[in-house]
Amino acid sequence: MEVTNTIYEIAKNYETPFVLLDPKLLETNYKRLASVMDNLEIYYAVKANSHPEIIKTLFNQGSHFDIASRGEIELLLSLGIPGQLMSFGNTIKKEKDIAFAYENKIEMYSVDSEMELEKIANNAPGSKVYARLLMSSDDSDWPLSKKFGTDIDHVIQLLVHAKGLGLIPYGVSFHVGSQTYNKYKWKEAIVQAAEIFYQLKEYENIELEMINLGGGMPIQHTRPIPQIEEIGLMIKESIEEYFADVKRLRVIVEPGRSMVGDIGVLVTEVILRSRKQKDNWVYIDAGVFHGLLETIEDFRYEIIVEGKEEEETGIFSLAGPTCDSVDTIYDEVELPVSITMGDKLYFKNAAAYTVEYGTTFNGIKPPKAYIIQ
C-alpha cells in the first residue's frame, strides 16, 4: 500500500499505534493470484491476519481458507463460512479440535507423522489427508524448515499408513518458507511431489489428487522480489511438465503474507529521541511486543516518516515502548536526521503477522486495525 496524503489524512483520526487496511487492494491481490493458473484453488492462511473484514472480502471473492486451530474455525463459522471451505493445515492439532473440525464438515487435514494420522482416524474417520514434505528454505526471510514436514520416503509411508487407517490419502503439501525470493524453490518442491504421486500410484495403487503449494510468495519490503505472475508461471509450467500423467489434479495455494501483507500500513508515533554515547535512539509506540515481532529476525520494513520523506537520513537505533531490551526493532536503521517526538512512522506493507502477534505486555494494548472505507 502506498503511503499517500490520503493515508496521512485518514491516520489523523486514530490514536497510534494502529494498522490501516484497504480491502480493495485485497480484491486486486486475490484476482491477480487466481489468474496465474486455471483452476488454482486459493486457501487463504487465516493466521496472517484474521480481521473479519479480510475474511469476508476473501469469501466474497471465492476464497477457501487454511485454518490452524479451533479458534480460527469458530471465527470463520461465526462469519457464515462453512467448514467445507476450510482445510485444517496445522500438522499439530489437538484431538478435540479435530473432532470439532469434523463435526463442522472440514474435509481435509494436514499430517507429517504417524500419530497425527491416528488422531485424525480416531476423530475424523474417512477424511482426506495430505502429507507435508520438508523443504530446505535458504532463500526466504522467515524460515520454516525444521518444525514441519518430513522427507519423501516418510511422506510415502504416511500416505500408505493413512489408507490402512481408513483415511483417504489425498495429496502432498509443502512450504518453501515465508518471503521466498527464489522461484525455482517451487519447481524443486513440485518435482519431489510428483515423485511421491508416481511412487504411490506405481507401487501402492494409491492415486493422489491434490498438490498444496503452501504459501511463501514474497511481498515488497526493502529487497527486490519476483512478481507473483513470474512465480505463477513457474508453478504452472512445472505442474504441466511433472503432473502431465495425473488425470484429476487439484492445485491449492495457501497465501498469507502475499495476499494481505501489502494491503495495510502500521502507523506509529515517536515517543522519544535520545542520544547516548555514540548512538542515536528513537523510541516509538509499537515494537516487538506490539506488532513488530518479526523484526527480531531482522525482517526489514520500508519506513516512511510523515513530512520528512525527502529529508537526508542518518543511522538510528529504533526501539519499542516497553521496559525490555528485546523490544529493540532495529539496531541500525536509516531515518530522517531531524526525526523527533510526535513524528509519525508508517511501516509499509505491514498487514500480515503484525496485529496477530500483539501482546498486552507492559500494560500496553496491541495495535488496533481499522478499515479504509
Added chain:
Amino acid sequence: MEVTNTIYEIAKNYETPFVLLDPKLLETNYKRLASVMDNLEIYYAVKANSHPEIIKTLFNQGSHFDIASRGEIELLLSLGIPGQLMSFGNTIKKEKDIAFAYENKIEMYSVDSEMELEKIANNAPGSKVYARLLMSSDDSDWPLSKKFGTDIDHVIQLLVHAKGLGLIPYGVSFHVGSQTYNKYKWKEAIVQAAEIFYQLKEYENIELEMINLGGGMPIQHTRPIPQIEEIGLMIKESIEEYFADVKRLRVIVEPGRSMVGDIGVLVTEVILRSRKQKDNWVYIDAGVFHGLLETIEDFRYEIIVEGKEEEETGIFSLAGPTCDSVDTIYDEVELPVSITMGDKLYFKNAAAYTVEYGTTFNGIKPPKAYIIQ
C-alpha cells in the same frame, strides 16, 4: 514452586495451557527480600505479572509498585492502590501518560535523556526524577544493556538539567540485567551511583536522596544461583561503605522475576510426538507465542513430566502448537523417553514473563492464570 501431587490434583481441574499461582509463596518472597536490609523499599515491577491477586497480595504486604505505562496505572488504581505508591520506571513514556500519572499523584519518574526530562517538566512539573545508569550485563540470562540508561557523565548532566527545568533531581537507578548471577554487579553499580551522588553534591550543590537498584535478582531454573540473602548482604555492605556520607537515603529495589517467578508453574500438554529423519519432536499446547517467549533466547526452564519423573531421558526437539517455525521452544532438551500425547509438562518457576507475553496467534488463546487457594 515444587511440583507435588497436590499440584497434579489441582491441575486436573483446568484445560491446558495455564499457569497456577500460589500467593502464599509471594508473601514469603516479599518478607524474605524485605528482611535483607532495614528500610529497603520494594517497588514490585508490575510488568512481570500483573494478575490482580498478585498486586493485591503485595499491596497487603506493604509493597510499592514500579509501573511501565498508563495501562498499568489504571489497573492499580482499579485495585485501590494510590498513585503515591507507584514509580513510573519506564524511561520511554508517552506525554499524555505522564500527565495522567501526575493527575493521579505519581511522584517519581525515570529518565535517561534530555527529551524525557522536558516531557516530565511539561506534564508533571516539580516532580522527582531519577536518572538511569547504563550497566554492562554479561552475567545475566536476559540482557538489558543497550536500550536503557546512559553513562555517568550524562546522568550527571541530566540531573543538573532537571534542576534547571524545575524538577527535583532525586536519585540514580540502574538495572544489572534480568537473572543476574554475579552479585558483584550490584556492588559495581553502587560504586558508580555513589560517584554521581558525590559529584553532584560537590560541584552542583545537588543532594540526591534515592538509589534504585532495579531488579535482576535470579530465581532457580537449571543453573545454581546466589541466594537473595547473599545478594542482599552485598548490597547492604556496599551501601554502608559507599553511601556513608549521605544523610537521607532511600534505597529502592524493583523485583519482578525474583518476586513472582517461583510462585507458579506453567502446565501444558503434549499434543503430538513425531519422528522425522534423525530427530524426535514433541509438540505441546504452549509455545513461544503462548507463554514461553523467553525461550527464543534459550531461557531454560526445569520441566517435569507428570508420572514420568524418574524415567530415563532422551534428547528431543520441543515446539509449540502454531504453524510457525519460530515457535520452537528448544532445539534440544531432555525429556522422558516414553513421552507421548496427553502427557502433562510442568514448567517450573514460570510465573514471570509468561502470561504477560501471551498472544492469540493462530487463533489459539494465551495461557490463563489460576490462583491456588
